[in-house]
Amino acid sequence: MGIKRFTPAVDKRILVLLAGIMWCGVGILLIHYGVSWLSLCSRRELEIFYATGLLAAVPIHHFGFLKIADKNLNRLLPLTEKRCVFSFMTWKSYIIVIIMVSMGIALRHSQIPKRYLSVVYNGIGLALFLSGIRYFRFFFRLFIKRRPS
Structure with a gap:
């Protein structure tokens, strides 16, 4: 009857999947911002x-x-036991995410031209997406049964 009963606990496979979804999703969001800011640029730019x-x-x-x-x-x-669904990241990582989101908001509202910010957003977004693929690779390779050839 303790509080653990209300903890949304999941298997490590779900934690790995959630981490991949989060990293790739944020990467796609940043790339979307970066690409949208380049809509008025010339082809060369x-x-x-x-x-x-x-x-x-x-x-x-x-x-x-x-x-x-x-x-x-x-x-x-x-991990061998189910863990809280939010443990796909450490507490330290949550703090880093809050700082990065705050910096992103500050940059978006700064006087820096958006086309220059697009380089930062596209670079970080693509890097997050590529790194997020690592989670999916582990999810599929280690946790999904492969069919015999």
Whole structure:
């Protein structure tokens, strides 16, 4: 009859899936913002801003978010019991998310031209999306039965 009875507990497979959905979903949202801000640019500007965002995404993904995703997976995969549905991220990660969301809102309302912000949003968005795919790979590879060939 304790409070644990009301805790929305789920299996680690669901936690890995939720993390992938969250990371890819936020990545898509940021890319949507970034792309929409480029609607009035010339073709040449589009090429430059998209290429710069893509070039920014690779190191952000590889040296930043991928390490965080791997660390998170190393925490989630050994779990044996059901955990709270919100434990797909650590408390520290929730604080980082709040800071990043606040910074994103501040940037969107700043005087920086949106086409320049699009590089940041597309770079971080694509990096989040690519890193989020790691969760789906683990979800499908480790937790879904494969059919024999």
